[in-house]
Amino acid sequence: MTAMESLTIDDLASGGIITNYYCSSKCAHCLYASSPQWEKRYMNPASAARIFRTIRSLGCDAVHIGGGEPFLNIPALEEILKTAHEEKVAIEYVETNSSWFHDEESATRTLLALKKHGLTTLLISISPFHNEYIPFRKVRGVIGACERADIMVFPWTRDFYKDLSALDDDKVHSLSEYAAKFGKNYLRDIPVRYPLNLRGRAIETYRTVFTLKPLAEILENRGCRELASTSHFHIDLFERYIPGLCSGFTIALDDLDEELDFREYPIITMMHTDGIGAFLDYAKREYGFIPEEAYLSKCHLCLAIRKFMVLEKNLRPAELSPHDYYRFL
Ligand code: SF4
Incomplete structure (x- = not known):
């Protein structure tokens, strides 16, 4: 063992908060292992205030909101947006998988209500992983609602739009359907098209796709x-900081800055x-x-x-x- 090198998280560059781990999907690439199985716990405003204060004190004044699916509790999301505003932390975007969409009118009303509390941009997930659980019709519906509510769309990623459009958008489609339509190497080639983090659930998905390396290597x-x-940090609803993108490791908020x-x-x-x-x-x-x-x-x-x-x-x-x-x- 070499001499212990100190690790101090005292300067946050860019990141986000995780309001909830429960999700309407169980995507095969999810870094945070989100799924409907998680307890339905959502970040409360007192925790959010402590988190935003810490983030600001460590030099960061803007973050994104992600999950899980943040829109599974819209009143709670509204409280988080209000708290961010009170604590002078800008919200760059809120991530969504669009599963909450019913019709364009109600979705527009929801977005307009959140816009009053600082929502400017939605990162909308567009990927075959999400399409295993969410029909593309819903994603298109949220994009349409954003246009009506004048909310900016950050498509993640635009590159998959044509792939998802090629299948029935009223249904969900498995990754094997994508392989049948676009070729057997479809899953293998995704990391070239998508900045996929091969940690979390993606490891299980890709362990049979890529060649494994010998233990010695x-x-x-x-x-x-x-x-x-700290270039893409996250802090979750339990007031725990996730170092790097090493999901499954966490550090108490109080232990940052030392x-x-x-x-x-x-x-x-x-x-x-x-x-x-x-x-x-x-x-x-x-x-x-x-x-x-x-x-x-x-x-x-x-x-x-x-x-x-x-x-x-x-x-x-x-x-x-x-x-x-x-x-x-
Ligand atoms: S601690 Fe190292 S090996 Fe473990 S997930 Fe993070 S980068 Fe990977």
């Missing part, structure tokens, strides 16, 4: 500098300083973890060890929370 990776990155204590965060600090090899040695020694011969990436092995600790060994370390993340991957 995975273990060549050193400390994970990703954990210190050096992380390795006694409270033994795994995060170990990953940051020594990386996956040290974590594997620790998991073998302490818990009898037995690795497979090959993995997609260091993040795949990292997730496999954490899942083993939470689900098989019933460990509940705060730094590996929310624990339901591991249940609902």
Whole structure:
């Protein structure tokens, strides 16, 4: 083990808040393992106020709102927008999968009501992953409502619009239907077209698509500098900061802006300083973890060890929370 390198999150560049983990979809690529199985908990205004104050104190004055699906509790979303305004944090956009759409008139009314509280832009998910759960008709409907309410649309991503348009937009379509229509390599080629983060549920989806690397090669990776990155941070409804995009790891809001204590965060600090090899040695020694011969990436092995600790060994370390993340991957 090398000398512990300090990890301090004291300067936030760009990021968002997670108002809820429950979702109307269970997308095969979801970084945060959102799904309808999660408890229906939503960020409350007091937590939002503390989060926005912390974000501002660490140098960031604008964030996005994501989930889960933020529109599954529209009155609560309205409260979050009001709180952001009171705490002088701008909302860059709110993400939505459009599942809440019924008709253009009611959707326009909803958007106009939220616009009064600072909603300017909707990031609208457009992807074959979402289309497994949400008919494209609803997505088009929300885009139409945005035009009527004069809300800007951030299509994520525009590139998939033509693919989704090629299938019946009144129905949902599986990834295998996409492969049948566009070619057997459709799923494999998605990461080229979409900045897909191969962590979270995407690992399970892609472990049979890409060639796995031998364990020895995975273990060549050193400390994970990703954990210190604040260029796309998230803070969830439990007032926990997600370092880098390493979902399943969290840090208490109160522990930001000071050096992380390795006694409270033994795994995060170990990953940051020594990386996956040290974590594997620790998991073998302490818990009898037995690795497979090959993995997609260091993040795949990292997730496999954490899942083993939470689900098989019933460990509940705060730094590996929310624990339901591991249940609902
Ligand atoms: S190996 Fe783990 S800690 Fe390192 S970047 Fe991947 S998910 Fe994050």
